[in-house]
Each structure stands twice: as structure tokens, then as C-alpha cells.
Amino acid sequence: MTQTMSGGSVRPATLLAGQNVLHPHSPAEHSITVLWWVMLGGAWIGLTLVAVLLVLGWVRRNRDALPFGGGERAATRLVVGLGIVTPILVLTGLFLWSDIFVIRSTAAPARGSTALTVQVTGHQWFWEIRYPGMKAVTANELHIPVDTRVNVVGTTADVIHSLWVPELNRKIDLIPGRTNSVLLYADRVGTYPGQCAEFCGLQHAHMELLVVAEPRARFEQWLHGESGSARPGTGAEAQRGQQLFLTEGCADCHQIRGTSAQGQVGPDLTHVASRTTLAGATIPNDRTDLTAWLRDPQRAKPGNKMPELPLSSRDIAALVSYLEELK
Missing domain, CATH: 2.60.40.420 (Cupredoxins -  blue copper proteins)
Incomplete structure (x- = not known):
């Protein structure tokens, strides 16, 4: 364990730990995770069905009739039902679920629906973080109060970057000359690692972000301290x-x-x-x-x-x- 200047501790080998989309800690990421599990379960069901049909076809390769009886018409209905109708119904259902319901919880927050706005600017290869209305400026560590809707407004100072905190919400692209927004909300105190998810040069893999969710009082104390000027060196x-x-x-x-x-x-x-x-x-x-x-x-x-x-x-x-x- 390495002691840090701020009095906390961090294991160098685990700086990247925690980027797990299957451990959601926000309503938005929870909706994404549920959709993923449903799609995985459906894929396994489909794979199992195809495997059963293949095995059945091989075992009965020398027989004319279907296992449950019926001739050409029954076979045609089976192909149409499983090969055309079922995929259309499944894909339509997934489209409606993801593009109507899930997208509502992961979309950029509406004006006035958040309690805090944070500006994040991507650089090669670090994140600049500002809190509008305050003088606080920091880098690579985004502090937010827990159980609070935060509007993160992102842009870039150079090339295209992509901001992604896997346990809190979807990723957003940061494009030169434009801004993009994402809602961050953490349902418990903790540190949530994020990452640049768009290749942006040699050190793309080492462009990480830590979202620190903390109690409101501690956050306010941190923000007040970050807004102050540096003290002259002592000693x-x-x-x-x-x-x-x-x-x-x-x-x-x-x-x-x-x-x-x-x-x-x-x-x-x-x-x-x-x-x-x-x-x-x-x-x-x-x-x-x-x-x-x-x-x-x-x-x-x-x-x-x-x-x-x-x-x-x-x-x-x-x-x-x-x-x-x-x-």
C-alpha cells in the first residue's frame, strides 16, 4: 500500500480496477446492465436452440419426416417461424426497449434537472476539471456529492476523446469545437474509475479518470479548499x-x-x-x-x-x- 500526499492510500496495481459495467452504481447504468443481461440470456437461448436443431438434424439425417411429424409444410412453417418471425419480434422488442426506455435514463440531462454542473476537457493525455461558479480547477479526479444528479459537460482541447465511467453511465464523445453532456449519479460513496474510450494517441491507454463520490458535507469542504489559492511554501x-x-x-x-x-x-x-x-x-x-x-x-x-x-x-x-x- 502506498501512502498518498492527500493522506489516502492507493495500490498502484489497482488504479485500473473497478471499470466493470456489470457492477452498476447509478440508475442509468443499472438500466444498461439489465438490458445486457437480457440480451446475453436471449443469446444463450438462441444458441442452445440452434445447437439442439443441429444435433437433431444430424441424428435424423437419414429420415424424411420431422421429429414431431409433418412434411414440407411443417418444415416451411418452422423455418419461417424461427428464422424470420422470431428474429423480427426479438429485434423489434430490443429496439423499443433500448431506444425508447433505456435511452431516457442514459440521455443528457434536461436543463434544470441537475444540482451541479462540472466541465471536463480532454487533453493529450489528462482530464481538466472545472466547477462553474467556483475557482476550483483540478485534473483527473472528478469529485461529486453522492446521491446527486451531476451534469458533466465535456469537450476537448485537441483531438477527439471519449469520456466513460463504466459503473455510472454510458460514454460520450468529446469533439473539438463542440460540447457533449452526460449525467453522472453515484448511489454510494466510493471511487469510480473512468477511461478515455476513443483512441487519441500514444498514451491513450493511460488517460484515466477517477470519479470520487463523497458525502455532501465532505464534497463542499473539498470544493471550498480547491477554490482557494495556493499558500506560499513553508520552510x-x-x-x-x-x-x-x-x-x-x-x-x-x-x-x-x-x-x-x-x-x-x-x-x-x-x-x-x-x-x-x-x-x-x-x-x-x-x-x-x-x-x-x-x-x-x-x-x-x-x-x-x-x-x-x-x-x-x-x-x-x-x-x-x-x-x-x-x-
Whole structure:
């Protein structure tokens, strides 16, 4: 178990665990799951029927009559009934169920039907998350209050992405210049992993998202904290780390509210120490992994836009000390 800066814990090997569409934790995903089980059951029934008919046909290959009697007319009725009428009825039923009933619960929420709106922007390869009306900006970890309808409005800053949290709802495509919406609702407290579901480049597989559903009071406390500016570094090493951050190129790509760092290329780091993961939920957010990331970001996530900076081990240690204070 690895201790994180935020005081929680995470197992690096299980960062991707929990993306199970068969474990729904919202009404929308429950309707999708029920439809899937019904389709699976129907497929097994159909497969069993076909297998029985094949075996029966082989066993009676030298006989003219059907097992239950009857001649050509009976055989024709059997083919028409099982091969034409039954598929039409089954497919029509599935179409009506999925495109009339299931789609109502999974569709984008109507205006005024949600208690919270969150803006999510896909980047290569991380998620930028904003809460309209608040100054809170974070990355890769979307906090929502439990038992609350949340309107997630998504777009992209570069290529096409697709936002999907399998245990909470369907996926939505994020297309440049357009917005798309999906309803997120969690029926219990927990962390629900999500994923970019549209190939978007080299590190597509490492573009993960964590949806953190928590009690309303805890969510409000988190949101209030995320909306504040960063505090200056305390202690000689952290203060030196802050100065390095502002002068050695970090501020060109990252923003830390309350400082002169206003970069917009990489994630906002104002409260980076409050997150449980780094690099699009690729690695845990602890001192060891943060140090390794700053020393050689391309090793953990090849192709990402974070360059290897010409910093000494002492400089990196000072940077880590400063970033650890950004809670």
C-alpha cells in the first residue's frame, strides 16, 4: 500500500480496477446492465436452440419426416417461424426497449434537472476539471456529492476523446469545437474509475479518470479548499522549490493560482497534493513516484508533453517538498 500526499492510500496495481459495467452504481447504468443481461440470456437461448436443431438434424439425417411429424409444410412453417418471425419480434422488442426506455435514463440531462454542473476537457493525455461558479480547477479526479444528479459537460482541447465511467453511465464523445453532456449519479460513496474510450494517441491507454463520490458535507469542504489559492511554501526547502518552479520552466506549462505561474499546457497544480494519483491516474501521488516523474517523465508515460528538465537531485527534492505542500 502506498501512502498518498492527500493522506489516502492507493495500490498502484489497482488504479485500473473497478471499470466493470456489470457492477452498476447509478440508475442509468443499472438500466444498461439489465438490458445486457437480457440480451446475453436471449443469446444463450438462441444458441442452445440452434445447437439442439443441429444435433437433431444430424441424428435424423437419414429420415424424411420431422421429429414431431409433418412434411414440407411443417418444415416451411418452422423455418419461417424461427428464422424470420422470431428474429423480427426479438429485434423489434430490443429496439423499443433500448431506444425508447433505456435511452431516457442514459440521455443528457434536461436543463434544470441537475444540482451541479462540472466541465471536463480532454487533453493529450489528462482530464481538466472545472466547477462553474467556483475557482476550483483540478485534473483527473472528478469529485461529486453522492446521491446527486451531476451534469458533466465535456469537450476537448485537441483531438477527439471519449469520456466513460463504466459503473455510472454510458460514454460520450468529446469533439473539438463542440460540447457533449452526460449525467453522472453515484448511489454510494466510493471511487469510480473512468477511461478515455476513443483512441487519441500514444498514451491513450493511460488517460484515466477517477470519479470520487463523497458525502455532501465532505464534497463542499473539498470544493471550498480547491477554490482557494495556493499558500506560499513553508520552510527553506519548500521555498526554494517554489522559486525553482517559477524560474526553471515549470510555470511556462502549469498554473498555480496565487503565484505568477499561469501556464495552460499541463494540469493546474494549485492543489496537486490533494490528488491521489498523477499523470492521468497512471502513478500514485507519493514522494517517491513524484520524484521519479520529475526526474524522467518520459519513462513513466512516453510521449507526454512534460519535458525532462536539467535539474539536480537536490533541486528535484526541493520541488517535491514544495508540491507536497499544495493541498
